[in-house]
Amino acid sequence: MRRAAVILWDVDGTLISCGGAGRRALERALAERCGPIDGALGGLRLDGMTDRLIVREALALLAHPYSDDACEGVLARYLEHLAVEIRNPGYQVLPGVEAALRSLHGRVPQGLCTGNVAAGARVKLAHGGLDAWFDWGPDAICGFAADGEAREHVVAAAVRRASARLGRTLDPAEALVVGDTPRDVAAAHLVGCPVLAVATGRYSAAELAASGADQVIASLEDTAALRAVAG
DSSP states (O other), rough: OOOOOOEEEEEEEEEEOOOOHHHHHHHHHHHHHHHOOTTTTTTOOTTTTTHHHHHHHHHHHOOOOOOOHHHHHHHHHHHHHHHHTTTTOEEEEEETTHHHHHTTTTOOOEEOOSSHHHHHHHHHHTHHHHHHHSOOSSTOOOEEEEGGGGGHHHHHHHHHHHHHHHSSSSOGEEEEEEEHHHHHHHHHHTTTTTTEEEEEEESOHHHHHTTOOOEEEEEEOHHHHHHHOOO
């Protein structure tokens, strides 16, 4: 891979593991709107999905009509529950993450490219003290769930904001996406971004390689890979 002009980080499974806090918060929010859900979402895989798409598919499984107002209502309650659930055991900053962010700071611009709503991403990262490594203002390099249900829209938004931050049109091939799911890989490639995949989520290194990731590492403890992309 070529040297990255910007690095775009996924959150869940890449930087942190919430120990199920996000799913529990979502289930609580949905139960408040739809009534008891009795494990109806057990088969819904959340990995790599945007929060808005998760709500759409969850409401469909619960035979509840989708609307923008319904989605916003569920997400608002989800954020309130997430702030509580995140404190339960099981949360962890994944191996090598803090050292990686520290080593890249000041060498290459870093931003977020995640299916989380912005407030949810901040809650998750702040619990592990990682939010301080990222900007959260209007000129931040970021892509969040509000940028579109399809993950490629999130990637494209992050590239646009990186261009604005850098003061030039960024070739997507210069933006390295770091993620942990085949959905991360597929969305980034649709936009034209290379992907460094880390096998710290639900998917193995072999599965990530089969999905077409440009490079796969076991964890962010592989500092050689990070040095290579940062130049």
